Amino acid sequence: MKKLCIIAISLLLLTNFNIELQAERQTKINEIMNLITKEKLENYLKNIISFGPRVTGSEECRETAKYIYECFSSFNLKTSYLNWTASTNFKTYEGQNVEAVLEGDEKIIVFNAHFDSVANTVGADDNAAGVAALLAVAEAMSRFSFKHTIKFVAFSGEEQGLLGSNEYAREAYEKGDEIIVEFNADMIGHAKSKEGERKFRLYATEDADWIVRRIEEINNATVGFKLVKGNISRRYGGSDYHSFAKYGYESIAFFEYEWNPHMHQPADNFSNVNLNYLVNTTRLIAGIIAYLGDAEIEKPYLILSKPKRGEIYFNGNEIYKLKNTATIIFGKIFIEAKADSPYKIEKVEFYIDNKLLHVDYEAPYEYEISKISFWKHEIKVIAYSKGKHSIDKMGVFWINFKPKQ
Ligand SMILES: [Zn+2]
Known part of the structure; x- marks a missing residue:
């Protein structure tokens, strides 16, 4: 009973604290607008x-x-x-x-x-x-x-x-x-x-x-x-x-x-x-x-950190930086996603041309793939956190002669 009381009081205090915090933030926003x-x-x-x-x-x-x-x-x-x-x-x-x-x-x-x-x-x-x-x-x-x-x-x-x-x-x-x-x-x-x-x-x-x-x-x-x-x-x-x-x-x-x-x-x-x-x-x-x-960030922050837009790669190594966002890949593709959320990141999915190829449940979120390719493809990642998800995707020119391993 005592325990319950303490929990109830703490919850009440916490709610009050949240309401006060909300009110304080609202005042700050109004002051700035004014x-x-x-x-x-x-x-x-x-x-x-x-x-x-x-x-x-x-x-x-x-x-x-x-x-x-x-x-x-x-x-x-x-x-x-x-x-x-x-x-x-x-x-x-x-x-x-x-x-x-x-x-x-x-x-x-x-x-x-x-x-x-x-x-x-x-x-x-x-x-x-x-x-x-x-x-x-x-x-x-x-x-x-x-x-x-x-x-x-x-x-x-x-x-x-x-x-x-x-x-x-x-x-x-x-x-x-x-x-x-x-x-x-x-x-x-x-x-x-x-x-x-x-x-x-x-x-x-x-x-x-x-x-x-x-x-x-x-x-x-x-x-x-x-x-x-x-x-x-x-x-x-x-x-x-x-x-x-x-x-x-x-x-x-x-x-x-x-x-x-x-x-x-x-x-x-x-x-x-x-x-x-x-x-x-x-x-x-x-x-x-x-x-x-x-504010708390409501949706996971997600960005493809590898391959990077505007780089040329040979088997996962950056060999040349372009001045635009084109990405050219020779050999295997090494994909890395940077995901962040105030809550747990539940999973990150990896897609190529809208086909789900891999799911990663733990950071670092990464995946490597090899298949025969001569043309443009789309890499896509989706991160899930607390019922919400974010997407990042990019087009790449991919030249690779090695089949799936
Ligand atoms: Zn202008």
Whole structure:
């Protein structure tokens, strides 16, 4: 009886503790959302526009990077320039990304926006507005600490083909960084009609569905947009989110609902940004990042760590690094998956061309296979944890003359 009483009291205390913790977290999220004000966003937006067109490689683009660096530093975030060089269409570009880190555990949440523009415009909506949101959210969140690491990143080279973000995502992938999700803000400040003001677009990769549900909850309790949802493909995409999606990371991209007719035109200026709309879109983004900063990760984190995207292999050994995500394999395939969950990983399944070949119940999750092959195949892994599962898959060119052993 005494034992039962103690259990009952402990349970009661624990429940109370949980309720208190929940309430405390909710207050923190609300405070962060309320720190996103029209004055702040207007100020950041005008400062970024004041540099004029910010074409990657230009002096104006470098000056903008410096401004972003100074803002991040003033929030006491660990700030750095990340220089990159990349070639596309027989042209080589040099640029800078600017990263600010709010340090937590090894799980990473990335929020990014590109600060470069095309030549003939100040790019107010594309994408000074997204950068204003990035700075405002970083400033608000920097007043608090979080369980997980949050990285705020401003990219250049977007307009030339997602160059800055591609370098960033590839480096993170090669280092094995555990990015839980990447959020992209590109064109989030244009709304002319009443309908445009009421709606906001949200595109997500498949395994980010649980985060989308949390965004909906936060949205319904606060800014109350009618959210228009869509899917992110891992094969193509028109903004920096694609760089993360193609390396297997989960991403969520935010866009204004209405088509902006001024995109890449001189009229993409301050007067065509709807500041009240930008306040609400930024608040919602701040709300979900603040929530996730302390949240339990609901779906297993899963990534194919071998073969790696963008490598050439000979019998399991990396022999050459490519600058893209193509993977070419000579000989046997050695597959490794990195799976992580706050709960037990029950199993990891290994598939080739949708055929289940192996199940692993213990880490390290790995499998090797040899069969005669001359062409493209798809490797897929699925990790299961507490009734939920995540998928990662990649295409490989596979040349092998040895049959099954
Ligand atoms: Zn853009």
